[in-house]
Amino acid sequence: MPGIFLRSDAIVVLSLGGIIFGLVYFAYKKMGYIEELKKTNSSLNTKLSELDAQAKIIIKTDLELNRTQEELDKRITTLLALQKFSQRLAGVLDKDTVFANIEESLLEDLEFSSCLAFLKNNGDIEVKSAINIRQDFLKEDFDFKKILDILEEKNIIVGSIESKHLLEITQSIESQLSLTSFIIAPLKINEEIKGALVLGNLSKDLNEGDKEVAEITARQISQTLENITMFEKLYQSQRELEQRIMERTKELTNALNKLERANKLKNEFVSAVSHELRTPLTSIKGYASLLANEKFGSVPQKVKTRLERINLQADALVELINNILDISRIESGRTEINITKNNLSMSLKECLDLLTPQAKEKNINLNLNAPPGLYANFDKSLIERAIVNLVNNAIKFTPEGKNVELILQDFEDKVKILIKDQGIGIAEEDKENIFKEFYRTKQATNNNIKGTGLGLSLVKNIVKAHKGTIEVESQIGQGSVFIITLPKT
Amino acid sequence: MGSDRNIQIAAALSVNRYSLEQAVKECSVKIKSQIKTGVIDFCLVFFSLPKISLDLPGEIKRILNPASIAGISSPYLIYNGEILKYGIIIIGFSGINPVVYSLTNIDQQTSAEIEENSRKALKGVLRHKMFSLMLFSNTAVNNNALIEGSQRMLGKSFPILGVSAARKNFTALQPLLTNYQIHNSYLLKNSAVNAIFRNPTIDYHYSIRHGFNPIGKTAYITEKEKNVIKTINGIPAASFYLRYFESNDSPKAADLREKLFMLYPLGIETADSQKILIRRPIRITPDKSLVLSGGIPSDRVRIMISTRQSLISAAGESAETAMQKVNNPKIAIVFDSVSRFKILGAEYKKELLELKSKLGNIPYAGILSHCQLALLESAEPRGSMYVQEHNICTLVIGEHKNARYFFKK
Numbered sequence: 001m002p003g004i005f006l007r008s009d010a011i012v013v014l015s016l017g018g019i020i021f022g023l024v025y026f027a028y029k030k031m032g033y034i035e036e037l038k039k040t041n042s043s044l045n046t047k048l049s050e051l052d053a054q055a056k057i058i059i060k061t062d063l064e065l066n067r068t069q070e071e072l073d074k075r076i077t078t079l080l081a082l083q084k085f086s087q088r089l090a091g092v093l094d095k096d097t098v099f100a101n102i103e104e105s106l107l108e109d110l111e112f113s114s115c116l117a118f119l120k121n122n123g124d125i126e127v128k129s130a131i132n133i134r135q136d137f138l139k140e141d142f143d144f145k146k147i148l149d150i151l152e153e154k155n156i157i158v159g160s161i162e163s164k165h166l167l168e169i170t171q172s173i174e175s176q177l178s179l180t181s182f183i184i185a186p187l188k189i190n191e192e193i194k195g196a197l198v199l200g201n202l203s204k205d206l207n208e209g210d211k212e213v214a215e216i217t218a219r220q221i222s223q224t225l226e227n228i229t230m231f232e233k234l235y236q237s238q239r240e241l242e243q244r245i246m247e248r249t250k251e252l253t254n255a256l257n258k259l260e261r262a263n264k265l266k267n268e269f270v271s272a273v274s275h276e277l278r279t280p281l282t283s284i285k286g287y288a289s290l291l292a293n294e295k296f297g298s299v300p301q302k303v304k305t306r307l308e309r310i311n312l313q314a315d316a317l318v319e320l321i322n323n324i325l326d327i328s329r330i331e332s333g334r335t336e337i338n339i340t341k342n343n344l345s346m347s348l349k350e351c352l353d354l355l356t357p358q359a360k361e362k363n364i365n366l367n368l369n370a371p372p373g374l375y376a377n378f379d380k381s382l383i384e385r386a387i388v389n390l391v392n393n394a395i396k397f398t399p400e401g402k403n404v405e406l407i408l409q410d411f412e413d414k415v416k417i418l419i420k421d422q423g424i425g426i427a428e429e430d431k432e433n434i435f436k437e438f439y440r441t442k443q444a445t446n447n448n449i450k451g452t453g454l455g456l457s458l459v460k461n462i463v464k465a466h467k468g469t470i471e472v473e474s475q476i477g478q479g480s481v482f483i484i485t486l487p488k489t
Numbered sequence: 490m491g492s493d494r495n496i497q498i499a500a501a502l503s504v505n506r507y508s509l510e511q512a513v514k515e516c517s518v519k520i521k522s523q524i525k526t527g528v529i530d531f532c533l534v535f536f537s538l539p540k541i542s543l544d545l546p547g548e549i550k551r552i553l554n555p556a557s558i559a560g561i562s563s564p565y566l567i568y569n570g571e572i573l574k575y576g577i578i579i580i581g582f583s584g585i586n587p588v589v590y591s592l593t594n595i596d597q598q599t600s601a602e603i604e605e606n607s608r609k610a611l612k613g614v615l616r617h618k619m620f621s622l623m624l625f626s627n628t629a630v631n632n633n634a635l636i637e638g639s640q641r642m643l644g645k646s647f648p649i650l651g652v653s654a655a656r657k658n659f660t661a662l663q664p665l666l667t668n669y670q671i672h673n674s675y676l677l678k679n680s681a682v683n684a685i686f687r688n689p690t691i692d693y694h695y696s697i698r699h700g701f702n703p704i705g706k707t708a709y710i711t712e713k714e715k716n717v718i719k720t721i722n723g724i725p726a727a728s729f730y731l732r733y734f735e736s737n738d739s740p741k742a743a744d745l746r747e748k749l750f751m752l753y754p755l756g757i758e759t760a761d762s763q764k765i766l767i768r769r770p771i772r773i774t775p776d777k778s779l780v781l782s783g784g785i786p787s788d789r790v791r792i793m794i795s796t797r798q799s800l801i802s803a804a805g806e807s808a809e810t811a812m813q814k815v816n817n818p819k820i821a822i823v824f825d826s827v828s829r830f831k832i833l834g835a836e837y838k839k840e841l842l843e844l845k846s847k848l849g850n851i852p853y854a855g856i857l858s859h860c861q862l863a864l865l866e867s868a869e870p871r872g873s874m875y876v877q878e879h880n881i882c883t884l885v886i887g888e889h890k891n892a893r894y895f896f897k898k
């Protein structure tokens with residue numbers, strides 16, 4: 001039985017063993033499988049973690065890339081904005097417009113949210129621009145001057161609530177302007193701080209780039225302000241100059257007008273007076289000669305001599321009046337000049353012939369130096385009158401025994417008549433004046449040489465009426481040359 | 490009815506900032522020169538003005554006299570290759586007359602109220618409806634009720650194309666900029682204006698893309714509540730997220746985080762795992778949860794990354810896809826996102842060029858938006874609708890190829 005038992009036992013044992021073995025084997029197998037699974041799982045996990053680690057690296061690189069891109073973008077937009085800003089400032093000629101060009105969109109492109117710009121103006125502070133700044137706070141005792149004082153030392157202020165060393169100013173800016181970060185750059189005109197530009201932000205941290213942008217913006221504004229100041233100065237002085245020129249011109253025109261009016265009045269007066277005078281003179285002359293010719297009974301010799309003198313003086317007066325009349329007529333264009341083709345050589349000769357007796361009296365040599373038969377266009381009687389006047393002067397102002405020469409020169413389009421003497425001469429300062437009416441030189445009056453000072457005035461007017469010129473060259477004590485130039489046509 | 494007529498669409502922009510009347514007139518002249526009949530059924534308006542004026546809808550109504558108007562303000566406008574900060578864009582539609590209604594106080598309403606109010610506004614169910622364009626205030630961004638309520642009213646698979654305007658500055662420190670909507674003669678705030686297009690003569694298609702790719706391993710949301718992710722892989726969501734950035738606690742952290750959220754948003758797979766939705770965290774709560782601006786459709790979450798090129802390509806794909814499927818395209822309406830604009834930086838012009846290259850000669854106009862709402866294109870017959878961010882959505886409207894049969898009466 002034990003055998004059986006054993007057997008059965010063995011069977012039990014065996015079968016148990018088998019089961020156990022099976023179980024163990026199965027368990028063993030299963031465990032291996034699980035191990036395997038665990039292994040794959042863990043390697044998968046490692047791989048996934050690796051994937052995550054890679055993701056972190058990728059993100060890190062990407063973030064870096066993004067930052068660079070952003071920085072680049074910012075630079076580009078800032079540059080473009082600054083460029084646009086400077087273009088807009090280019091033509092600006094008044095200060096207010098400069099600040100009006102700081103617009104919100106510009107600030108946005110420059111990555112600032114607020115702007116405050118102010119300038120000193122005769123000790124006062126003028127706020128020129130305030131964008132997104134709480135205006136109500138500005139009215140309170142915001143310390144603008146303090147900012148300018150600090151700028152004198154520091155040149156640029158970069159501040160945020162954290163910058164302790166600027167605590168005072170920072171606090172006032174924070175509380176009064178409600179900015180948490182800001183840059184203050186000076187506005188200078190000719191190297192002198194005249195104001196400041198505050199660029200601020202609500203949230204951003206400021207970096208070197210922002211500082212640069214603020215500096216460039218402030219410099220651009222400064223430059224424009226400087227240009228405007230210069231322009232204003234220039235404009236001012238130009239205005240003053242213009243004003244002065246205008247005043248002067250006005251004065252001159254007034255004077256000229258007065259002169260013209262006076263001249264006209266004079267001419268009118270002269271011609272009126274001359275007429276008035278001529279009539280009685282003619283009758284005086286008439287009575288004098290009637291008396292002298294004893295038409296009213298015999299006259300004693302003494303009285304006769306006096307009457308002849310009256311007659312002569314009356315002649316002189318009539319001559320004078322005629323001269324005055326002629327001057328004013330020619331001057332006012334009331335004389336009709338009658339220009340025709342004439343033999344000038346001949347005319348000169350006739351004039352000389354007329355004056356030869358006078359010259360002989362003073363023992364003066366009268367010479368004519370003229371090409372024969374030179375024709376020109378002129379008014380015969382007027383030009384002859386002019387020549388007679390000049391030669392008459394030459395004889396009058398030349399001492400006895402000297403020479404007077406009359407020269408005629410022919411040019412292509414003009415002729416020149418020179419009246420040359422060896423007389424008392426004319427001082428430099430008199431050369432212009434002698435052509436004015438009644439003007440006589442000291443030399444003439446001192447030497448007691450008679451005359452009224454009308455001759456040259458008449459000559460000048462005659463020459464002018466011919467569109468010619470008259471000049472004089474002279475040296476005191478040496479003699480004078482009067483040169484008439486007449487156009488041929 | 491307008492559907493008897495040929496479809497004509499014309500877009501116009503005025504950048505006149507000083508006279509509203511003048512600006513609207515400028516647009517009107519351009520629109521009327523292109524719409525020969527002179528009859529304008531509907532105006533879609535995008536605007537950004539330095540100062541808001543209550544008169545705007547009235548001026549449009551007075552000068553262009555459309556049957557209905559829908560509009561939205563945004564700090565940035567898109568108009569044929571340009572991004573503008575100021576201006577008025579008016580798109581005039583002739584032969585297309587959508588049903589327009591509006592919902593007000595949308596930040597406070599429950600989805601049941603939205604449904605109820607929509608029903609009241611619509612005065613019954615519409616027989617024909619194709620798709621709708623919903624312009625809503627960004628006050629509704631965190632409130633799913635608007636979408637849920639609208640879907641319950643219009644049908645779960647009804648394509649609503651939505652957009653909420655951009656916030657001016659992209660930092661959490663700045664309050665939301667007030668955002669205006671126009672419904673006919675009214676200028677609204679905190680509202681949604683929905684224009685339901687229904688003319689069978691219309692052919693349309695839209696496509697929404699973001700150009701982001703997942704990076705790192707898929708993580709699992711272990712605890713969430715509405716639009717708040719509390720834990721991911723068992724650890725606080727913010728800690729999980731920030732592990733990727735070795736972020737320290739410097740004073741810059743808040744700013745930096747904003748930037749991280751923008752550059753590396755979360756991606757949450759849709760319930761069917763077909764697509765990944767972009768979810769930009771809005772903020773981190775004290776218990777280190779992440780608050781998102783839209784719902785959380787699944788538990789699978791990724792970190793997303795993009796390059797400028799991938800974003801530009803996405804814009805191109807969106808335009809191309811929409812263009813390809815539309816017969817006789819007449820206009821493209823583009824809802825781009827401010828985040829994309831910010832990430833693209835100086836290269837945003839390239840995106841506009843890319844759009845132009847795909848859209849050919851048709852005009853395009855739109856806004857930079859805060860978030861976009863669209864039915865995802867899906868292999869399944871009915872896609873699901875999600876609020877999305879960082880996307881560009883192009884809607885192309887054209888004329889149905891059988892349109893001429895509809896004209897016959």
Ligand SMILES: Nc1ncnc2c1ncn2[C@@H]1O[C@H](COP(=O)(O)OP(=O)(O)OP(=O)(O)O)[C@@H](O)[C@H]1O
Nearest residue numbers: 393394397425434440441444451452453454455456
């Ligand atoms: N040839 C000359 N040499 C020196 N002085 C002269 C000469 N001709 C003129 N003058 C100066 O110019 C003055 C003006 O001359 P003008 O002929 O006008 O007057 P006048 O000869 O003194 O008087 P009138 O000619 O009226 O009888 C003269 O008084 C004289 O001082």
Ligand SMILES: [Mg+2]
Nearest residue numbers: 393451455456
């Ligand atoms: Mg004389």
